Amino acid sequence: MFILKRNNLKRNNQRSQHAVVSSTSNSNCRNLWRLPHVFANMLELPFHSHADVSIEETPKFLRFVASCNSNINKFNANAGGVRAQVIEILPGITKIVIEGMNGSNVTEEYHHQQQQQYLRHVVDIWRFRLPAWTRPELVTAVCSGGKLVVTVPKSKGD
Template sequence: MRVHPILNNNALIHHHHRNPTREPGKNLRRLPHIFNRVLELPLRSEADVAVEEKSDCFRFTAETDGLCDDGEMRAYMVEIHPGITKIVVRTNGSSLGLSLDELELDVWRFRLPESTRPELVTVDCVEGALIVMVPKIAEEEGGDFGQGMGSGRLVLVQ
């Protein structure tokens, strides 16, 4: 039995069926897309966070185990690359040693749509619950979402 090795490079080789004398072409693989806006909360990735989408904002609510009691929470907007923004929520004067530039793998993240305004994020701690509000760009009248009735959707992310 003969085993053929897998190509080490990330290239796809296409053979031309219509013209067999033509050399095979190479197309580089690309990421399907990159998310321009991401919200990162100081919780583990499996934390229960209630995500509510309204016509004017996204509201994220999570129970914290004493995280809000230590100090006031704050949202930092980090521009990773021009046009790519990450919103990081941390405590003021965080003694956890977490840097804003450091890559944390086990944190709760949410991909935000283009209609959000990350520069206007608000963070509150109410009775041990972390509440993060991410406003949206105002939609024009007559849009499909909610038909102006104020209907929102509640999405539970686990």
């Protein structure tokens, strides 16, 4: 079993691993940001990108656990909790988002609250690029005991 915590580094005027520098010799070069959906599978959790999320990897699944104490009422008030919704952006490219059981988008609701409080943008969201051997169509999400637990199964061959 493999457990780690991921916490994004702050981007205080430092070149990020996500930045691509223009090849022009112009002194006004701008960093071009890669699009977040230009890979096969991605998981989005309804937390800021700097949130502490525990990632557990076993031979059968990847499990993501995050504390949702401040959001527990919102997660559980919507007709019994949350669910994972798989969205196919393009054929072969999927995104997993967490939404309320009544179909409300928990991520948008969460960031709407945060924008009012901190004037932040929706792009500041916790994302994880899933490996090719995961099965996003079988993902599960549960919010209980103050923890949001998202489990992504792996393929049988891996």
